[in-house]
Every structure is written in C-alpha cells, then in structure tokens.
Amino acid sequence: MTGTRTPFTPETAPCGRKCGxxxxxxxxxxxxxxxxxxxxxxxxxxRHEYHDGSIHLSAVRHDGKRIRDQDQPDHGS
Numbered sequence: 001m002t003g004t005r006t007p008f009t010p011e012t013a014p015c016g017r018k019c020g021x022x023x024x025x026x027x028x029x030x031x032x033x034x035x036x037x038x039x040x041x042x043x044x045x046x047r048h049e050y051h052d053g054s055i056h057l058s059a060v061r062h063d064g065k066r067i068r069d070q071d072q073p074d075h076g077s
Contacts, residue, residue: 002026003034013043014059014067 003026010020021039026032031051038044042062049055059067 008037013039013041013062014045015041015043015061015063017041017043 003024005022005024008020008023010018012018013021017039019040021037021041024034024036024038026034031049031053033049035047035049036044037046039062043060045059047055047057061067
C-alpha cells in the first residue's frame, strides 16, 4: 500500500488561516482509506475510513490543540 502526496491551493486551515499545503491519500483497495492534509502553517486535518465502515475525523492546529475528535459510522452519505 503506497500513498500519494499532492499539493493543494490555499484553503482555510484548522487555525483559521488561509494557506496551502500537501494532501496525502492512501487506499488499500479493501476499505481502508487515509486522507490527511498537511497545511503550510503546521496544522493538520485527518480523515481515516476503516474496513468496518467507521470514520475517524480530527484536526490539529499548528500549536498542537486538537479541534475535534469523533468516530462515526458510515451511513453511505
């Protein structure tokens, strides 16, 4: 399983700043999907989808403060 990194144009980071960065995507083809965004300011947005359909979403500001952390089932939306 290998991931790809692609740059993205500036958008609002978890800290509220507008900046670009890199998007990391990794997919095993069996239901595991990792989508992380690394912003130039140091913030990070995380989305992990697991084989059982559950999704973990979180975001961390550049100062280390976690913005949200929630596990939720995937209801097909």
